[in-house]
Amino acid sequence: MINKIVQSMAEAMEGIKDGSTVLIGGFGSVGQPDALIEGLIEQGAKDLTCVANNAGTGHVGLARLMELGRVRKIICSFPRSAGSVVFEELYKAGKIELEIVPQGTMAERMRAAGAGIPAFFTATGAGTLLARGKEAREFDGREYIMERSLPADVALIEAWEADRWGNLIYKDSGRNFNPVMAMAATLTIAQVQHIGELGTLDPEKIVTPGVYVNRVLQVDRGAPWV
Amino acid sequence: MQPFSRPQMAARAAQDIPEGWVVNLGIGMPTAIADHVPLDREVIFQSENGVIGMGPAPNANEANPWLINAGKAMVTLRPGGSYVHHSDSFAMIRGGHIDLCVLGGFEVAANGDLANWATSENDTAPAVGGAMDLGAGAKRLWVIMDHTTKDGRPKLVDQCGYPLTALGTVNRVYTNLGVFDVVKGTGFIVVDLAPGVTLEYAQSQSASKLHTL
Numbered sequence: 184m185i186n187k188i189v190q191s192m193a194e195a196m197e198g199i200k201d202g203s204t205v206l207i208g209g210f211g212s213v214g215q216p217d218a219l220i221e222g223l224i225e226q227g228a229k230d231l232t233c234v235a236n237n238a239g240t241g242h243v244g245l246a247r248l249m250e251l252g253r254v255r256k257i258i259c260s261f262p263r264s265a266g267s268v269v270f271e272e273l274y275k276a277g278k279i280e281l282e283i284v285p286q287g288t289m290a291e292r293m294r295a296a297g298a299g300i301p302a303f304f305t306a307t308g309a310g311t312l313l314a315r316g317k318e319a320r321e322f323d324g325r326e327y328i329m330e331r332s333l334p335a336d337v338a339l340i341e342a343w344e345a346d347r348w349g350n351l352i353y354k355d356s357g358r359n360f361n362p363v364m365a366m367a368a369t370l371t372i373a374q375v376q377h378i379g380e381l382g383t384l385d386p387e388k389i390v391t392p393g394v395y396v397n398r399v400l401q402v403d404r405g406a407p408w409v
Numbered sequence: 410m411q412p413f414s415r416p417q418m419a420a421r422a423a424q425d426i427p428e429g430w431v432v433n434l435g436i437g438m439p440t441a442i443a444d445h446v447p448l449d450r451e452v453i454f455q456s457e458n459g460v461i462g463m464g465p466a467p468n469a470n471e472a473n474p475w476l477i478n479a480g481k482a483m484v485t486l487r488p489g490g491s492y493v494h495h496s497d498s499f500a501m502i503r504g505g506h507i508d509l510c511v512l513g514g515f516e517v518a519a520n521g522d523l524a525n526w527a528t529s530e531n532d533t534a535p536a537v538g539g540a541m542d543l544g545a546g547a548k549r550l551w552v553i554m555d556h557t558t559k560d561g562r563p564k565l566v567d568q569c570g571y572p573l574t575a576l577g578t579v580n581r582v583y584t585n586l587g588v589f590d591v592v593k594g595t596g597f598i599v600v601d602l603a604p605g606v607t608l609e610y611a612q613s614q615s616a617s618k619l620h621t622l
Contacts, residue, residue, distance in 0.1 A: 210458040210495070211481035213474070238534075261536040274534050281534060286457060287499030287542030294496040306545040307503060310576040312530065313541065355475035355486075358494040359458045390494065406474045409483055 187349040188378060188399045195219065195372050195400040196226040199337055203228060206293065206368055207235040207245060208340035210359035212407040216374040219339040219400070220244045229253040234293075234335065236286065236360060238262035238270035249273055256280035258333070260289055283313065290363050292333035297366025297395070302331050338368035341404070342391070345375040346384050349393030357407075358390060365395040372398045410605035412556075412585040420445040421601070422511060422553055422583045426452055430508035431501075433457070433543055436480040438553050439511040448487075455507060457539040459498040462490025479539070502539070503546040510547035512540060514554040514582075516569045519596030519617045521579045523552060524571035537574070544575025556584035556614050563616035565589065565597055586611045595620055 189195050196219075199205075205223070209215025224247055231254050238257050239246030246269040248254055257279060262270055273279040284292070285307050295303055304327035308314050318329040340361040343354035351373055353361065365371045373391075378401050413421060415438060423445030426432060431453045434440050444465070446452050454463040456478045463478060464485035471485065478484045486492075493501070501507060516524040523544055527535035544550055557563055565582065582589045587602040598620045602611055612619050 211477055213458075213477055261538045262534045263536040271534065283535060283537055285537050285541040286495070286539040287503050287546070290495040290499050291503075305503065307542045309545065310573060311541060312527070312572045313537070353492075353494075355473065355492060356456075356458050356460050356477055357475055358492060360495045362494040363496045409474045409477060409481070 186347045187393065187396060188345075188347050188401070192218070192222040192225070192400065195398050196222045198370070199223065199226055199228045201228055202230045203336040204232040204234065206335045206338040206360075206364040207233055208338070208359065208361040208364050210236055210356065212409065213355070214341050214353065214357035214359050214361050215244070215407065216339045216341040217244055217404060218402040219372055219374045220248065223339065224248055224251065230255050232256040232258065234258040234289070234333065236260055236289070237264050238267050240264065240266035242269060246270065249279060252278070254279060256282065258282040258284055258289070260284055260286040285313065288330050289333070290360060292330055293360075293363040293367035295332035296334035297363065300332055302329050304329055333367060335368040336370060338364040338371040340364050340371065340373050342373050342375045344377040344379055344384060345373060345396075345399045346379050346381045346393075348381060349373065349396030349399055350384050350389045351375070351391035351396060352384055352388050353390055362391045365391045370398075371396050372400070374400050374402045374404070376402070376404055410610065411603060412606060413603045414585075416441065418553055418583050418585060421588060422551065426509065428452065431455055431506065433502065433507050433510045433547065435510070435512040435540065435543070436538075437513050439513060440478070440480055442511060442553070455498070455501065456484070457495070457498055457502070459493045459495060460484065460486065460490070461493060462487045464490070499539070499542055502542050505546060505548060507543070507547040509549045509551060510543040511551045511553055512543065514552040514564065515571050516564050516566050517552050517579050517582050517591065518566050518569045519591070521577040521591045521593065522569050523550070523574045523579050524569040525574045527572045530572060540574050544578055549580050550575065550578045551581045551583065552579055553583040556586040556611070563614055565615040565617050567617045586614060589619065598622060
C-alpha cells in the first residue's frame with residue numbers, strides 16, 4: 184500500500200541535510216508552508232540555499248531561518264518587500280548571498296528541472312544586468328539568454344487537500360509556485376489542510392499528482408494572513 | 410494648467426483598453442487602472458500569481474484571504490475566471506498571450522527601453538519581480554508614471570541612465586502631462602496633453618524630443 188502521509192513533523196523533516204537547496208512555496212502568505220518552515224527551523228539543517236519569491240517578512244518563517252544564520256544564499260525575485268527587515272540587515276552586513284531571478288524565469292527554471300531540461304533560452308532579461316555571464320543567442324532576429332534549470336534537494340509546499348498517494352488539490356491563488364516546486368525537488372514535502380480517502384479527490388481537480396510528492400503532513404493552518 | 414491627477418491618469422489609460430484584451434497591471438499606479446474599466450466592458454485581468462479574470466476588491470462579507478493579486482491585496486474572481494500555477498501564468502506572459510501590460514517606470518527612452526527595477530548597478534537589493542518577464546513578453550507595453558521625478562528630473566529620456574528592465578518594448582507612456590506614443594525610429598509622439606499643458610511646457614519637462622503628427 185502506498186502511504187505518503189506522515190504522522191509527525193519530525194518524520195516530515197527527516198533526512199534534510201546541511202547544504203541543501205530548499206524550495207519554499209507560496210506567494211504572499213497564500214500557499215505558504217508555514218508549519219514546515221517552522222519544522223525546518225526545529226530540525227536544524229544549516230548552510231542552506233533557499234528559493235522563494237520573497238526573502239521573508241518580520242521575524243518568523245523564512246526570515247527567522249535566515250536570522251538564525253542557517254541560510255547561506257537566497258534565490259528570489261523580490262527580496263525587498265514590506266517587512267523584509269531580517270534579509271536587508273543580513274544583506275547589508277554581507278552575511279547572505281543573493282541571486283535575483285525574474286519571477287517567470289524562476290518558475291521556468293524549476294519547471295525545467297522537473298521536466299529533465301538542463302537549460303533553456305528566454306527573452307526575459309536579455310540585454311539587462313541579469314544577462315551578465317549568461318550565453319546570449321539570436322533566434323529569428325531576437326536576442327535570448329540561456330538560463331539553467333534549478334533542481335533542488337527539498338521542496339516545502341502547501342496545498343488544500345491530499346490523499347495517501349500524495350495527490351494535491353489547491354485553493355484559489357494557493358497554487359502559485361507549489362506545483363513547479365513539487366516537480367523540481369528530490370524530496371517534496373507537502374503541508375495540507377485536509378486529507379481525503381483515496382478515490383475521493385476529483386481526478387479533474389488534482390493539479391499535482393502524487394508522483395511528485397514524497398511526504399504529506401496534515402496541518403490545521405486556517406486562513407492565510409493578508 | 411491642470412496636469413492629470415493620479416486617478417485621472419489611470420482613467421485616461423483605462424479609456425484606451427478595449428473589450429476582449431487580456432491585461433496585466435503592475436503593482437502600484439497601474440493597478441488603479443482596473444477601477445476605471447467598467448465591468449460590462451469585458452477585459453480579462455491577469456495576475457502573475459495565477460489569477461485569470463480578476464475582479465475588483467471584495468466587499469467585507471465576501472473577503473477571501475486565499476484569493477490575492479500580485480500586490481498581495483485581496484481580489485475577486487469574475488464569472489469565467491480561472492486559476493493556474495506560476496509556471497503556466499508566466500508561460501502566458503512570456504509566450505505572448507497577454508495583449509497589454511502596464512508598468513510603472515523610473516525612465517522610458519525614445520527607443521522604447523524601460524528602466525523600472527533598480528536605481529544603480531550597485532542597488533543594495535533590487536527587486537525585479539515579474540517586470541522583466543512582462544516587459545519582454547507582453548504584446549504591448551505601456552508605462553504609467555509622473556512626467557518628472559520629485560526633484561523635477563525628466564523621465565522621458567533619449568537613453569535610460571538606470572539599469573534596464575526591457576529593451577525597446579514600450580509602446581506608450583501615460584504621465585500627468587499627457588499621453589505619448591513611442592515609435593521606433595522616431596521617438597516620443599504626443600497623443601494627448603492634459604488640459605492647459607502646452608507642447609512647449611511638456612517639452613521643457615522632457616529630456617527627449619516630443620514629436621507631433
